[in-house]
Amino acid sequence: xxxxxxxxxxxxxxxxxxxxxxxxxxxxxxxxxxxxxxxxxxxxxxxxxxxxxxxxxxxxxxxxxxxxxxxxxxxxxxxxxxxxxxxxxxxxxxxxxxxxxxxxxxxxxxxxxxxxxxxxxxxxxxxxxxxxxxxxxxxxxxxxxxxxxxxxxxxxxxxxxxxxxxxxxxxxxxxxxxxxxxxxxxxxxxxxxxxxxxxxxxxxxxxxxxxxxxxxxxxxxxxxxxxxxxxxxxxxxxxxxxxxxxxxxxxxxxxxxxxxxxxxxxxxxxxxxxxxx
Amino acid sequence: xxxxxxxxxxxxxxxxxxxxxxxxxxxxxxxxxxxxxxxxxxxxxxxxxxxxxxxxxxxxxxxxxxxxxxxxxxxxxxxxxxxxxxxxxxxxxxxxxxxxxxxxxxxxxxxxxxxxxxxxxxxxxxxxxxxxxxxxxxxxxxxxxxxxxxxxxxxxxxxxxxxxxxxxxxxxxxxxxxxxxxxxxxxxxxxxxxxxxxxxxxxxxxxxxxxxxxxxxxxxxxxxxxxxxxxxxxxxxxxxxxxxxxxxxxxxxxxxxxxxxxxxxxxxxxxxxxxxxxxxxxxxxxxxxxxxxxxxxxxxxxxxxxxxxx
Numbered sequence: 077x078x079x080x081x082x083x084x085x086x087x088x089x090x091x092x093x094x095x096x097x098x099x100x101x102x103x104x105x106x107x108x109x110x111x112x113x114x115x116x117x118x119x120x121x122x123x124x125x126x127x128x129x130x131x132x133x134x135x136x137x138x139x140x141x142x143x144x145x146x147x148x149x150x151x152x153x154x155x156x157x158x159x160x161x162x163x164x165x166x167x168x169x170x171x172x173x174x175x176x177x178x179x180x181x182x183x184x185x186x187x188x189x190x191x192x193x194x195x196x197x198x199x200x201x202x203x204x205x206x207x208x209x210x211x212x213x214x215x216x217x218x219x220x221x222x223x224x225x226x227x228x229x230x231x232x233x234x235x236x237x238x239x240x241x242x243x244x245x246x247x248x249x250x251x252x253x254x255x256x257x258x259x260x261x262x263x264x265x266x267x268x269x270x271x272x273x274x275x276x277x278x279x280x281x282x283x284x285x286x287x288x289x290x291x292x293x294x295x296x297x298x299x300x301x302x303x304x305x306x307x308x309x310x311x312x313x314x315x316x317x318x319x320x321x322x323x324x325x326x327x328x329x330x331x332x333x334x335x336x337x338x339x340x341x342x343x344x345x346x347x348x349x350x351x352x353x
Numbered sequence: 354x355x356x357x358x359x360x361x362x363x364x365x366x367x368x369x370x371x372x373x374x375x376x377x378x379x380x381x382x383x384x385x386x387x388x389x390x391x392x393x394x395x396x397x398x399x400x401x402x403x404x405x406x407x408x409x410x411x412x413x414x415x416x417x418x419x420x421x422x423x424x425x426x427x428x429x430x431x432x433x434x435x436x437x438x439x440x441x442x443x444x445x446x447x448x449x450x451x452x453x454x455x456x457x458x459x460x461x462x463x464x465x466x467x468x469x470x471x472x473x474x475x476x477x478x479x480x481x482x483x484x485x486x487x488x489x490x491x492x493x494x495x496x497x498x499x500x501x502x503x504x505x506x507x508x509x510x511x512x513x514x515x516x517x518x519x520x521x522x523x524x525x526x527x528x529x530x531x532x533x534x535x536x537x538x539x540x541x542x543x544x545x546x547x548x549x550x551x552x553x554x555x556x557x558x559x560x561x562x563x564x565x566x567x568x569x570x571x572x573x574x575x576x577x578x579x580x581x582x583x584x585x586x587x588x589x590x591x592x593x594x595x596x597x598x599x600x601x602x603x604x605x606x607x608x609x610x611x612x613x614x615x616x617x618x619x620x621x622x623x624x625x626x627x628x629x630x631x632x633x634x635x636x637x638x639x640x641x642x643x644x645x646x647x648x649x650x651x652x653x654x655x656x657x658x659x660x661x662x663x
Contacts, residue, residue, distance in 0.1 A: 088453050092465045095450060098528070099469045102483050105494065121494040161378070169375035176368050184372070191383050193647050195589040197612075198640045199386030201393055201619060201633040206386060225382035228375050257367040286476035288592040293620070304476045308596055311482055321486070328479050336474045340467045344536065 103329060110134055110322035117318055134323030138310070141320075143298065144327060147306035154216050154302060155284050158223035162280045163273055165224070166231030167239075171261050173232070174239040175247075185236070191229030196222065197289055207294055214297040222290055227280040234279075238272035239265060275346030278339065285332070303328055391640070393633035404630070411634040425635070427606055428614040429642075431519055435610055436587040438523035439530075444579060446527075447534025452564050454535070455542040466539070470532035477529065481596035484525045488512055512597060515607040522608055526593055530586075534579045541575035542568055581650035588643050591616060611639045 108124055109117050116129035123129075138144055173185050196203075203222065204213075212218040242265065250260050266273075291305035301309065307328050314320045336343070394411055396404040415421045450469065454462050472480060488495050488511050496507035511521040545568050553563045569576075591612030594602050600617050602609035617625075619632030 085459070088456060088459060089461075092450070092453055092461075092469075095446075096465055096468045099472055099531075102487055102528075103472065103475070105487065106483050118492065121492060122497060165375040165378065168371040172368055172371035176365065178365070178368060184376070187384075188376070188379060191379060193585060194387065194640065194643065195585065196383050196386075197589055197591070198636045198643075199383065199390045200615075201629050201636060202386040202389035203382065205389075205629075206382070221378065221382050225379050228379045229383075232375065258370070261371070282474060286478075288476070288478050288595065304478050307482075308478050318486075318492070321482070325479055325482055325486075329475060332474055332476075333471065336471065337467070340470075341463075344463075344466060344470070 110326040134319030137320040161224040162227035170235035394637040432610040443527040451538035473532035477592035541572040584646040
């Protein structure tokens with residue numbers, strides 16, 4: 077392989093390593109400093125915690141004075157419930173659109189695709205009204221319903237492409253044996269589209285977990301706060317307590333980083349596969 | 354793709370069972386609120402809660418009332434600046450990183466990709482606080498860092514001055530989201546047939562010219578898609594400004610964008626009470642701006658660029 081002199085492999089690695097440092101350094105700086113005493117945070121912010129500077133006072137403060145466990149539980153419930161609805165209902169709709177020929181199917185597909193480009197946030201004024209009239213204000217149910225509506229368009233779009241590629245033989249063979257359409261969907265189609273479901277799951281999860289807007293307007297109560305909202309309010313209150321602020325940020329960052337490192341291959345495959353289409 | 358065996362029976366229960374739940378939830382919590390918000394922008398809601406039809410008067414207020422129009426124009430202008438900085442900084446860096454990652458026989462490319470994408474995964478609120486701490490003059494870690502590259506005066510209060518706040522916030526957002534153009538463009542680059550690049554290299558081109566002359570023109574449709582995604586995301590942004598500068602988007606509204614203006618209008622701030630119908634009007638205008646961006650993409654750019662697609 078001829079590599080140009082201007083862009084030798086060493087130079088390429090140097091550039092990529094520099095950018096990787098730019099991307100990671102701020103995050104690592106916060107995590108390291110959250111394990112240090114207040115004095116060390118200010119005196120030597122760039123050094124790693126050692127035996128002298130190691131201090132968990134920030135974490136004690138956060139876990140003692142805020143309901144971090146509640147926030148986590150709320151975020152997990154909302155994310156898991158929304159994810160389940162988006163995957164199951166999305167796969168069902170995608171199957172219906174890909175498999176059955178019915179009058180208006182193109183219209184329904186287009187109708188469902190609008191939500192890919194138009195942000196659901198813009199409907200917030202009416203959405204709040206609807207949630208209030210349903211008596212769902214300050215409930216996690218409200219968030220689950222909104223996030224399900226938000227996640228469905230892209231899920232249906234991706235899954236429909238995927239289902240359309242499934243060969244007809246399998247389905248036809250099952251139909252000849254008199255298997256019902258529901259069984260075909262549940263026992264044949266769903267297992268076949270597992271890779272696409274994983275991709276959709278990642279795309280659905282991240283914006284739901286990270287969202288601030290809907291928790292802020294639909295469920296701002298202490299009992300229903302998600303991690304993103306909880307941390308926003310906690311830091312607002314404890315803005316001068318550096319140990320607590322750094323510790324709360326670390327508590328919010330680390331679980332996501334661990335999950336990300338476990339699932340990154342899946343996520344990146346999904347991102348790149350999606351764009352290829 | 355329709356299967357033959359489904360033709361015949363005119364009414365198919367299973368079709369409705371499969372389709373209806375998704376359509377209902379999506380319609381009830383997405384389409385109906387969007388349409389109802391557009392409708393509400395033509396109403397005025399009194400203090401007792403009754404709404405009365407007032408035609409275009411909310412829009413007239415936003416564009417002609419001195420206070421409203423100043424706020425609106427300021428937010429719209431800032432939002433375009435926010436978008437412009439993403440287009441000029443985030444997308445070129447993303448393309449550049451993708452080009453490096455797609456070089457043949459590069460080792461560790463998956464590791465680089467995974468690590469560079471990491472900030473994108475975190476919540477915008479957390480990213481906002483991280484940078485607020487790093488840039489804080491109280492901590493001083495930013496001063497130490499710029500000291501390494503020869504700036505001994507330390508950092509100015511980047512998030513505290515009118516002239517720098519919006520730029521700084523935009524760059525924080527760029528830093529967080531550079532992974533998205535990188536990934537999408539990288540995927541597009543993988544699709545460029547190797548033969549084309551190999552042929553050029555045999556003819557004496559280097560990787561650099563091969564990228565500019567062959568690969569980049571071929572991936573322009575993806576660049577256009579990344580641009581419209583950036584546009585929609587930027588005009589829908591809110592979390593970062595709210596987390597770092599609050600709903601008032603200070604100092605003196607210098608970091609105010611459409612999302613924060615919408616929030617303040619809808620919920621009120623300080624002594625100003627919230628106003629749902631004016632909020633709906635701001636949201637409708639955001640809708641229009643986003644729709645314009647998407648339309649430009651769909652009709653003009655997409656149609657012209659499709660010719661180059663393989």
